[in-house]
Amino acid sequence: MLTNKRILLIIGGGIAAYKTLEVIRRLREQGVSVTSVMTKAAEQFVTPMSVAALAGETVHQALFDLTSEAEMGHIQLSRSADLILVAPATADLMAKMAHGQANDLASTLLLATDTPVMIAPAMNVRMWEHPATQRNIAQLRGDGIRILGPNSGDMACGEFGPGRMVEPAEILEAISTHFGAGVLSGRHAVVTSGPTHEPIDPVRYIANRSSGAQGNAIAAALRDAGASVTFVTGPASVPPPEGVAVVRVETALDMEAAVKNALPADIGVFAAAVADWRVDGTQDQKIKKDGEKIPSISFVENPDILAEVAKSKVQRPALVVGFAAETQNVIENAAKKRMRKGCDWIVANDVSPGTGIMGGVENSVILVTENGTEEWPRLPKQEVAIRLVERIAQHFSETA
Ligand code: C5P
Numbered sequence: 001m002l003t004n005k006r007i008l009l010i011i012g013g014g015i016a017a018y019k020t021l022e023v024i025r026r027l028r029e030q031g032v033s034v035t036s037v038m039t040k041a042a043e044q045f046v047t048p049m050s051v052a053a054l055a056g057e058t059v060h061q062a063l064f065d066l067t068s069e070a071e072m073g074h075i076q077l078s079r080s081a082d083l084i085l086v087a088p089a090t091a092d093l094m095a096k097m098a099h100g101q102a103n104d105l106a107s108t109l110l111l112a113t114d115t116p117v118m119i120a121p122a123m124n125v126r127m128w129e130h131p132a133t134q135r136n137i138a139q140l141r142g143d144g145i146r147i148l149g150p151n152s153g154d155m156a157c158g159e160f161g162p163g164r165m166v167e168p169a170e171i172l173e174a175i176s177t178h179f180g181a182g183v184l185s186g187r188h189a190v191v192t193s194g195p196t197h198e199p200i201d202p203v204r205y206i207a208n209r210s211s212g213a214q215g216n217a218i219a220a221a222l223r224d225a226g227a228s229v230t231f232v233t234g235p236a237s238v239p240p241p242e243g244v245a246v247v248r249v250e251t252a253l254d255m256e257a258a259v260k261n262a263l264p265a266d267i268g269v270f271a272a273a274v275a276d277w278r279v280d281g282t283q284d285q286k287i288k289k290d291g292e293k294i295p296s297i298s299f300v301e302n303p304d305i306l307a308e309v310a311k312s313k314v315q316r317p318a319l320v321v322g323f324a325a326e327t328q329n330v331i332e333n334a335a336k337k338r339m340r341k342g343c344d345w346i347v348a349n350d351v352s353p354g355t356g357i358m359g360g361v362e363n364s365v366i367l368v369t370e371n372g373t374e375e376w377p378r379l380p381k382q383e384v385a386i387r388l389v390e391r392i393a394q395h396f397s398e399t400a
Contacts, residue, residue, distance in 0.1 A: 013041020125161030182226025194236030212236025
């Protein structure tokens with residue numbers, strides 16, 4: 001699967017650089033060509049000669065290296081790979097990336113590239129937890145950069161906590177997944193996301209505050225795990241992820257038709273905030289204000305897409321996951337919803353106004369399954385998605 005892939009590896013200056021040598025060795029074993037760039041600081045931890053010997057190519061070190069500019073300009077170097085991996089990504093290198101600085105070869109390549117970028121941060125726990133680093137991480141995540149780890153544990157500096165670079169095996173797994181050899185490869189997932197718009201007349205509609213961010217993140221995480229994803233989205237405020245089959249819909253009825261059309265699937269994740277009701281007798285023409293009569297709207301119930309799919313005898317996905325956005329008695333209501341709708345799992349969250357969850361970047365969820373409830377810490381929506389997809393992958397490996 002990885003044969004003939006080209007990876008541009010940027011090695012930052014941290015003690016974890018020694019693990020990167022193992023990453024190079026394993027990538028080469030799988031037929032990947034590895035072009036390496038080292039920062040000045042990286043040379044303090046591993047030698048360019050070790051890197052070159054393992055990669056089988058000379059190492060690029062300086063921005064103004066005329067020979068290499070003549071042979072391969074730094075712009076071309078930044079674009080000729082299928083993936084850029086930064087390992088270890090130091091706090092300094094991440095800060096440069098987050099702010100778009102380009103004052104050495106590594107940072108210039110990262111600014112000039114249009115290739116997907118994956119980084120494996122490694123640093124002291126206090127440096128990792130510092131608000132500046134956390135700001136930079138959030139920025140990089142928002143820029144579409146895939147962040148691996150860091151792991152928690154003993155550190156070379158004698159402290160304990162998050163900041164250890166992920167292990168070479170984890171990096172290899174993330175790369176395999178990126179190239180479509182993931183744990184869910186061969187599985188089809190249908191994900192619904194975003195709000196629905198229910199028209200009143202050709203101009204006006206009824207909507208809700210869902211941004212579509214959580215559904216987006218789930219579709220991206222399923223894609224990264226190797227699943228083929230049909231992403232049925234209402235008019236969300238965030239653009240859909242790349243690498244998924246996008247079906248854009250407007251109303252609950254459109255969404256129902258699109259989901260049915262996308263089946264069969266192995267996995268159904270219903271993250272959309274579907275309008276419970278639609279306007280009865282939508283007007284073909286704009287309703288006029290005539291100065292006298294205030295129009296009244298009556299509603300009819302929309303189909304419950306999740307319940308229909310979960311209870312379907314013919315095309316029920318093996319795993320059906322619903323969401324429950326609640327403002328009170330979250331666990332109790334979610335558990336009841338799981339039974340009522342016939343789905344396997346419910347991802348429940350409190351969307352009360354003070355939580356900042358609806359339309360925000362973080363989510364704090366409780367996973368309700370047949371085995372009980374599991375409260376997760378408040379996490380960025382991407383992290384919630386990755387955890388959920390890990391659970392989905394685990395479910396399939398257990399039932400295989
Ligand atoms: O009943 P409630 O709207 O709280 O249920 C939420 C769950 O049901 C979500 O997973 C949502 O995507 C799904 N749903 C649906 N069709 C509806 C209403 C909700 O698929 N008409």
